[in-house]
Amino acid sequence: MAYDFDTVIERRGTDCIKFDQAEVRGKSPDLLPLWVADMDFSLPPEILGPLHDRVEHGIFGYSEPNDDYFEAVHNWFATRYDWDVKRGWAVFTPGVVFAIGTAIRAFSEPGDNVLIQPPVYYPFKGMIEANGRTTVTSPLVYDAETHAYGIDFSAFERVVEEAQPKVFLLCNPHNPGGRVWTADELRRLGDICMKHDVIVVSDEIHQDFARPGYKHEVFAKLDERFAARSVTCTSPSKSFNIAGLQVSNVFIPDSGLRRRYLAAHRATGYGELNAIGITAGRACYQHGGPWLDALKEYLEGNLAFMCDYLAEHAPQLAVVEPQSTYLVWVDCSALGLDDEGLRQLVEDKAKLWLDMGTMFGKEGSSFIRFNIACPRATLAQALEQLAGAISG
Numbered sequence: 108m109a110y111d112f113d114t115v116i117e118r119r120g121t122d123c124i125k126f127d128q129a130e131v132r133g134k135s136p137d138l139l140p141l142w143v144a145d146m147d148f149s150l151p152p153e154i155l156g157p158l159h160d161r162v163e164h165g166i167f168g169y170s171e172p173n174d175d176y177f178e179a180v181h182n183w184f185a186t187r188y189d190w191d192v193k194r195g196w197a198v199f200t201p202g203v204v205f206a207i208g209t210a211i212r213a214f215s216e217p218g219d220n221v222l223i224q225p226p227v228y229y230p231f232k233g234m235i236e237a238n239g240r241t242t243v244t245s246p247l248v249y250d251a252e253t254h255a256y257g258i259d260f261s262a263f264e265r266v267v268e269e270a271q272p273k274v275f276l277l278c279n280p281h282n283p284g285g286r287v288w289t290a291d292e293l294r295r296l297g298d299i300c301m302k303h304d305v306i307v308v309s310d311e312i313h314q315d316f317a318r319p320g321y322k323h324e325v326f327a328k329l330d331e332r333f334a335a336r337s338v339t340c341t342s343p344s345k346s347f348n349i350a351g352l353q354v355s356n357v358f359i360p361d362s363g364l365r366r367r368y369l370a371a372h373r374a375t376g377y378g379e380l381n382a383i384g385i386t387a388g389r390a391c392y393q394h395g396g397p398w399l400d401a402l403k404e405y406l407e408g409n410l411a412f413m414c415d416y417l418a419e420h421a422p423q424l425a426v427v428e429p430q431s432t433y434l435v436w437v438d439c440s441a442l443g444l445d446d447e448g449l450r451q452l453v454e455d456k457a458k459l460w461l462d463m464g465t466m467f468g469k470e471g472s473s474f475i476r477f478n479i480a481c482p483r484a485t486l487a488q489a490l491e492q493l494a495g496a497i498s499g
Contacts, residue, residue, distance in 0.1 A: 225468030285429025354384035
């Protein structure tokens with residue numbers, strides 16, 4: 108079946124953060140937004156059909172996933188990742204950021220250290236500090252010649268030894284750097300964490316976007332020791348653009364960790380999932396595979412278009428080519444601008460709303476993050492505006 112990813116759908120007036128919240132967030136309303144990580148594509152009939160049926164039923168009371176929901180989740184992970192998730196491992200939450208915050212409270216105390224690898228998804232630090240914990244960092248290593256990120260394992264272990272974090276928040280695949288961590292890299296991180304009794308909370312929300320030639324590795328699947336000391340956070344929200352329906356799947360194989368997590372979860376007073384989210388999640392996992400595969404092909408085309416366009420019209424910009432995710436991290440250091448100058452270029456001159464690199468930590472200075480999950484015409488317009496601002 109052919110799917111349409113080229114039609115530009117008007118999202119203004121739908122209460123969406125991406126288009127309707129510019130002025131509330133201190134931005135000019137005339138900016139073209141390619142920032143927050145949702146997509147500008149409509150879902151296919153195979154998923155919308157069950158949603159229409161659920162709405163027609165007309166009753167939206169308290170809801171929890173039944174076995175058929177879990178069976179759909181199980182089949183997805185078994186088929187795509189050869190991971191045999193068990194029903195007893197699953198905790199359902201209204202989002203991955205919620206799940207991460209719950210894990211921080213479950214496995215650490217106020218004042219404890221929690222480790223991250225910046226530049227990294229900014230809610231990591233936000234959740235650590237909002238819960239009264241202390242952020243410690245082991246920054247990724249950026250190669251300015253190859254425009255790729257790696258890990259300094261010696262430095263990572265040194266930070267673990269000195270700071271003694273209770274929890275390590277792993278971004279797998281990495282956002283914003285786009286790295287698909289290899290099994291060897293994950294094992295080395297896992298071995299260090301096991302050696303020093305650090306619980307790993309692995310955010311794997313972008314796992315379904317691994318590009319051709321790359322394989323997403325589930326951290327907990329690599330070693331029984333890792334499974335016993337980790338929490339895996341997943342969701343259909345990124346893969347199928349249903350973030351607003353608030354449904355995520357958290358897997359905790361160890362019963363002791365799971366009891367601690369569930370206690371922290373109950374303390375929030377937020378137990379049930381969105382009723383429509385359950386229907387959507389089940390339909391996505393049951394019927395959404397062909398649409399997702401077609402979407403990934405379209406995103407490959409968007410990425411190639413972006414790389415070619417910038418190489419021709421704005422060669423000062425270096426794309427950190429992602430191995431996963433639909434988020435493209437761009438090195439703007441050759442422009443010679445400070446971060447405020449870069450913001451002015453992007454927002455005031457190019458009239459774009461992008462995520463500025465410093466949101467992801469000081470290590471993100473001189474970078475911007477592009478969301479390319481949009482029709483190609485929208486992406487072309489954004490790139491033209493950016494290149495024009497640079498050359499003008």
